[in-house]
Amino acid sequence: MTANGRERREPVFGRPEPDHQHDESALNIGLSRQDRAGGEMARPVSRRSSTNDSKKPLKKTSKPRRAKKPRKRRSILGRMFYTLFVLGLWCLLGVAGVVAYYASQLPPIDQLTVPRRPPNIAILAADGSLITNRGETGGREVSIKELPSYVPKAFVAIEDRRFYSHFGIDPMGLGRAVISNVSGGLRQGASTLTQQLAKNLFLTPERTASRKIQEAILALWLERKYTKDQILELYLNRVYFGAGAFGVEAAARRYYNKPAKELTLSEAAVIAGLVQAPSRLAPNRNPKGAQGRATIVLKYMRELGFINQAQADAALANPAKLNRAGSNDSANYAADFVMDVLDDFIGEFDQDIIVQTSIDLRMQRAAAKAVTETLTAKGAQFNVSQAALVSITPEGALKALVGGKSYEESQYNRATTGRRQPGSAFKPFVYLTAMEYGMTPATVIEDGPVNYRGWSPQNYSRRYSGPVQLRDALAFSLNTIAAKLIIEVGPRNVIKTAQRLGINSPLEPVPSLALGVSDVSLMEMTSAYAAFANGGFGVIPYVIETVKSAANGKLLYQRPPTSGKLGRVMSPENQAEMIDMMHNSFAIGSSRNASVPGWDLAGKTGTTQAYKDAWMMGFSSTLVTGVWMGNDTGELTKRLTGSGLPAEIWKKYMTDALATQTPKPLIGAGWQPNGNTSPSFFGTGGGDVPPQGMPQQAPRQQRQDRNFFERLFGVD
Structure with a gap:
């Protein structure tokens, strides 16, 4: 009952009970079967419908469902197949994801290019024969068409026998390697030649799963982009064969001193076998291991039909022999010199080039032989371990260069890089300066004590000979005379003379410079002496004649005819005077032991x-x-003098080097001052030691000579 006297009516859900207080229009909001999920949507109830309608049974609107038959359960085999299929599918998706990930770490495929092979520098002698190859590879790039057919086949046989049938990856080889490795048999790799090439071209050498995946991806790319022969050619020119040799050409040169196109079957088998372990199997280190691997190569070649049994038997009966006898180890010093100066002529380059040099291999071998034999025979006796030799033409063309006893033991070039005191070999620059100040070879100076501001040089014999002509003073290397000359003309003027002739090393402007106390290089000294030999013209030593492209022969550099000439550095008269005095050194003086019969020296x-x-x-x-x-x-050293072993080496080399040439007189020889040049014979003597009992010399012939001598004689 509410406050206004009306009766409260609570809402009733469901079908209403019969009640006289309810009219027939009461709304029936109960849920019928049709209202439930899956049933028909309930039709709106007519207000005229009586409550009794709800009691009527609902009319069926659909046929009763048929009972479902029980499903058949899969067999165990079927369930296993299904499980494996699902797992395989997931694994495939996983592998695809991993491959996609590591592929994303590579450069875009459309931008991928084979990197250029580092350029090779072929250094040739004057006659066109190869001295050596320089660069990162050690040999030029060769075409597969240049090679005997058994050379590339040897690599296919030992490294990838299904090379011509797979698509870059060899599933059969991979399976075989896995089985062999798991079963504990001989460990095998599964990389194809294409994969090995991909690794060499694009990847680092570490052994990781990610690298192997990238290797496989790149192998597929190579197979799509190049033919099989192109891939094999790239491989043969890029693979490492030990001893610093990259590529089959470099390996052939390194181990057999021949081009790859001349390799025999047994040699090709050795080189092909090196790929597995180039450092361990290199024939110069492990000849037995190299030959054992070559035997396997020949066996596989026979199995694949690449060679017949007769060829295999012949190769086994005549195994390859290491051959470096024709190579010149010492010529590498000359090659180093070429590389030092090459940039000055052609700058940077990105192609194989051929450098023609002035080196004469016959002279080069003679020089190396003279140095090695002399040091081996007498080095210990004189406690001397090294020697260097430089030989050039009077015009400056380098013919032979030896920078030490053995290039293999030491690559330090004592001829071009080393700087040592030249001793009395520096005295000709002092004497030339004196000639330019008006003296002559016949000028007489007193060989006596010298004391200049505390400096008191002595002769080798520690004795003095009295008045001496300059030609004889130089021949017997008298220190006192050289000291008096430099004091008179001045050390700075002597330095100017030496620099004018080609000495570039710093020289100290001190009187002791006359005795060769400032360090110089052997190359400098030799080029400076060339001015005395060629009539008085300065030269810059040169070794490069031409540079050409190896690909098309295009000329990149050619030495101009005037290259290296510095012009006249002494007058013809002064040059002739120096020839007179320096020839006297061979005739009666310290250089006499180096004389070569038939030649003016x-x-x-x-x-x-x-x-x-x-x-x-x-x-x-x-x-x-x-x-x-x-x-x-x-x-x-143990009392080693220039007239000893150095003169011996010089004579050995010059005797061989001049053997094929016709003797000619020295330029300027026969010069006679004032029409009177009576030679003065000092008796016996040798080395830097002056002979004893020298007779009085000819009287001074020029007033300036007399005044010069008087000034020097007064020096205490």
């Missing part, structure tokens, strides 16, 4: 204080040669 020996360094400098009309001997550590 001139030069000067040199020995430094305490026998630390010994030199022999000299020339004929066609060759200028310098020799240095000493120890890298600066250790003193």
Whole structure:
């Protein structure tokens, strides 16, 4: 009951009970079967419908469902197949994802290109024969068409026998390797030649799963982009064969001293076998291991039908033999010199080039032989371990260069890089300066004590000979005379003379410079002596004649005819005077032990204080040669003088080098001052030691000579 007197009526859900208080229009909101999910949507109830209608049974609107038959359960085999299929599908998706991930770490495929092979520098001798290859590869790039057919087939046989049938990856080889490795048999790799090439071209050498995946991806790309022969050619030119050799050409040159196109079957088998372990199997280190691997290569080649049994038997009966006898180890010093100066002529380059040099291999071998044999036979006796030799033409063309006893043991070039005191070999620059100040070879100076501001040089014999002509003073390397000359003309003027002739090393402007106390290189000294030999013209030593492209022969550089010439550096008269005095050194003086029968020669020996360094400098009309001997550590020798072993090496080399040439007189030889040049014979003597009992010399012939002598004689 509400406050206004009306009765409260609570809402009733469901079918209403019969009640007289309810009219027939009451709304029936109960849920019928049709209202439930899946049933028909309930029709709106007519207001005229009586409550009794709800009691009527509902009319069926659909047929009763048929009972479902029970499903058949899969067999165990079927369930296993289904499970494996699902797992395989997921694995495939996983692998695809991993591959896609590592592929994304590579450069875009459409931008991928094979990197250029580092350029090779083929260094040739004057006659066109190969001295050596330089660059990162050690040999030029070769075409597969240049090679005997068994060379590439040897690599296919030992590294990838299904090379011509797979698509970059070899599933059969992979399965075989897995089985062999798991079963504990001989461990095998599964990389195809294409995969190995991909690794060499694009990837780092570490062994990781990610690298192998990238290797496979790149192998597929290579197979799509290149033919099989192109891939094999790239491989043969990029693979490493040990001993610094990249590519089959470099390997052939390194181990057999021949081009790859001349390899025999047995040699090709050895080289193909190196790929597995180039450092361990290199024939110069492990000849038995290399031959054992070559035997396997030949076996596989026979199995695949690449060679017949007769060929295999012949190769096994005649195994490859290491051959480097024709190669010149010492010529690598010359090759180093070429590489040092090459940039000055052609700058940077990105292609294989051929450098023609002035080196004469016959002379080069003669030089190396003279140095090696002399050091081996007598080095220990004189406690000397190293020597260097430079030989050029009077015009400056380098013919032979030896930078040490053995290039394999030491690549330090003592001829071009090393700088040592030249000793008395420096004296010709002092004497030339004196000639330019008006003296002549006949000028007489007193060989006596010298004391200049505390400096008191002595002769080798520590004795004095009285008045001496300059030609004889130089021949017997009298220190006192050289000291008096430099004091008179001035050290700075002597430096100017030496620099004018080609000495570039810093020189100290001190009187002791006359005795060769400033360090110079053997190359500098030899080029400076060339000015005496060629009539008075300065030269810059050169070794490069031409540079060409290896691909098409295009000329990249050619030495101009005037290249290296510095012009006249001394007058013809002064040059002739120096020839007169320096020839006297071979006739009766310290260079006499280096004389070559039939040839007019001139030069000067040199020995430094305490026998630390010994030199022999000299020339004929066609060759200028310098020799240095000493120890890298600066250790003193056992009384080694320039007239000893250096003169011996010089003579051995020059005798061989001049053997094919016709003797010619020296330029300027026969000069006679004032029409009177009576030679003065000092008796016997040798080395830097003056002979005893020298007779009085000819009287002074020029007033300026007399005044010069008087000034020097007064020096205490």
